[in-house]
Each structure stands twice: as C-alpha cells, then as structure tokens.
Amino acid sequence: MTTEPITVLGAGVMGVGITALLAGHGLPVRLVDTAPEQLTRAPGRIRQELRTAHLMGALPPDREQGEVSPHSGVSAARGARLVIEAITEDTGLKKAVLSEVSAQVSPGTPIVSNTSSIPIDELAEAVRHPGDLIGTHFMNPPALITTVEVVRGARTREATLDAVRGLLREVGRRPVVVRDAPGFVTSRLLHPMINQAARLVQEGTASAEDVDALMLGCLGHRTGPLRTADLIGIDNLVDSLWVLLKRTGDEACRPCDLLLRKAADGHHGRKTGQGFYTYEESAT
C-alpha cells in the first residue's frame, strides 16, 4: 500500500462521496474544487457520508480515517498516487482540467475520470499520455455501492487498469470492466429510463411516488427511478442526457420538459433539498 495521497477533483456529490469512501478506508485524499463554497461545505458532507456508511456497517472497523485536505487548484495533483476527476459533466470543462492534470503528474500516474457518459477515448485527446486515462463509474453513494463500472478506453494501458483494480480492491469495491461507449452500460440504460419515468409524471400517467412504488414493488428496484434522479442530481442527469443524445442520436435521451424545468428552477434533488421529493436533511 502506498501512502501518497489520491487527488480528487470536484467536491460535488461524487467528489465528496468518493473522498468519503477512500478516507473511510484509511487513504489520504487531496480534495480540489474551484468553487470555495463547495470546499467549505465538503467536510460536513464527508462526515455525513461516513456516518451513513458507518450506520450501514459499510466501513472496515478500527481503521484510522485517512486525512482529507482541501485545495483550490489542480497543482494538488502533483505527486499524487492517482487522480480521480469528478467535476461537472461537460466535455469542454473536463478536457481542460484533464489537460492541466496531465501536465502536473508524472507519466504512468493513473488519471481516472468519473464521467457518467463521455467516452473515455474522447477525453483521452486532452491528456499527454492517453494510456494513463481510464474511467471508473462510481455510483452514489460510493461508500455503500460495492460494484463499480470500470471503462477501458481504446488507448488505456493494461498497467492503468491494473492500478485501478488494485485501488478498488483496497477500498472493498468490485470492478466490472466494460468497453468504451457513450454512457458505457449503466448510464446508457439508466438515464433514458429515468427520463422516461419523468415523462410519465409530466404526462400525468402517475405521480413520482407511484412510478417509484411500481418500480420497487413490481420490478424489484431498490430505489425507484425518480428518487434515483434526486440522488444523482437532476442538473447532472440533464447534462448526461445531452451527452448521450449528441453521441447516440437516440431520442429517448432528449431530456423531457419536466427534467429541464426542475434543472432550471434549481430543484436538483437531494443536494438542493428539493427535486421530485423534498429532503429535510440536506437543508442544513
């Protein structure tokens, strides 16, 4: 086990969740965000994620928590054991930040994108060593979901894949490796499905509660599509659907009006306290 920190870029829903997973398994993390208020909120959110994981018995007992340090710039990637990018789902933004990262790290340092839908090989255009780039698609909350979709780009080196496999094993996750494609497996299936569920609510076929109740009760879903939308973040979901639509042409990926309205109104789900449902716990 190496003790050099892992650098996580983006202190949003996923950056915080991934940081909690790593720190909860004793690994030191440098957490980077360009928005100061996100860095301010991060320690409380990480604590909340760790408490939830503890409550569910998802953390190794008697392991000392890894240290988490806040940073405002990509220079925090220098000397990192591995870098995980979890910033906003926007190809231009991601390419810019990945390009900066690849200028900071030594060749052979794995650079991992947590993108929901952007093909890894497309992002690889931005980095100096495309073989070092790979996708891991952690799901929210990362400390509680033990399976991780790993995306191997056309140019990803075997050593990069091995390093990521090793890290995932260290933090008790089970990787499933898939080929590169827009949305890979999980987003390609889940995001248009959630979009369709939202459209049913929009058309008045059923309430969000009832759509979820049917998916839970009849089809064995664990959370229900609309509560999942709230958990993902509706702004992020809309971004991902646009990425998918542009690259697949599949009209099922065109975000429906209800999702667009919620995104525009700031009703992004659990992270803002209001989405398809209302959340009290995130108000604090």
Add this chain to the structure above:
Amino acid sequence: MTAPTDRPTDVQSAISAFIETRTRTTPEPDVDIFAAGGLSSLFAMELVVHLEKTFGIAISGADMRLDNFRTVDSMVGLVTRLGGRVDA
C-alpha cells in the same frame, strides 16, 4: 434499557409520528420498518439526525448501527438510554 410500557410514551409517539409522515404508514412498535424494502440508507440516516435533533442526543460509536433503528421500540430504547427528552 428501559422497557417501553403498553401505553405510548411521549418519545414513542414522537418517533411514530415522524415515521408516519415520512413513510405514510403507521408503524407497529415492534415491526422492522426496513424489512419490507423501499427504505434506504438515506432514510436510516434521516432517522439518526431526526432523533438527535428532536431528543437532544448524540449517537455515535457502537450505537450507530442499523439494528438500533429498525423498530420504534428499538429507537425508544436507544433514545431513553442516551437520556433523550422530548422537550430537548
């Protein structure tokens, strides 16, 4: 641990009322509310935060396990043991 009496204690009715508003079902005091599925870790965490705020307690260490939050009775037991009060 103090055994709850047959009559709902104040702590008990406060907890039941919260579960009722959040799940839209009336919980039996000794029935596992998580057994039926559909209630997530997030709801479990909501219960933790709600009990802490409502009864002025801090839940940590070995008390932080789902089994303590499965039934109204087990939550009443926990709150009572940690010295929680309704008017906290």
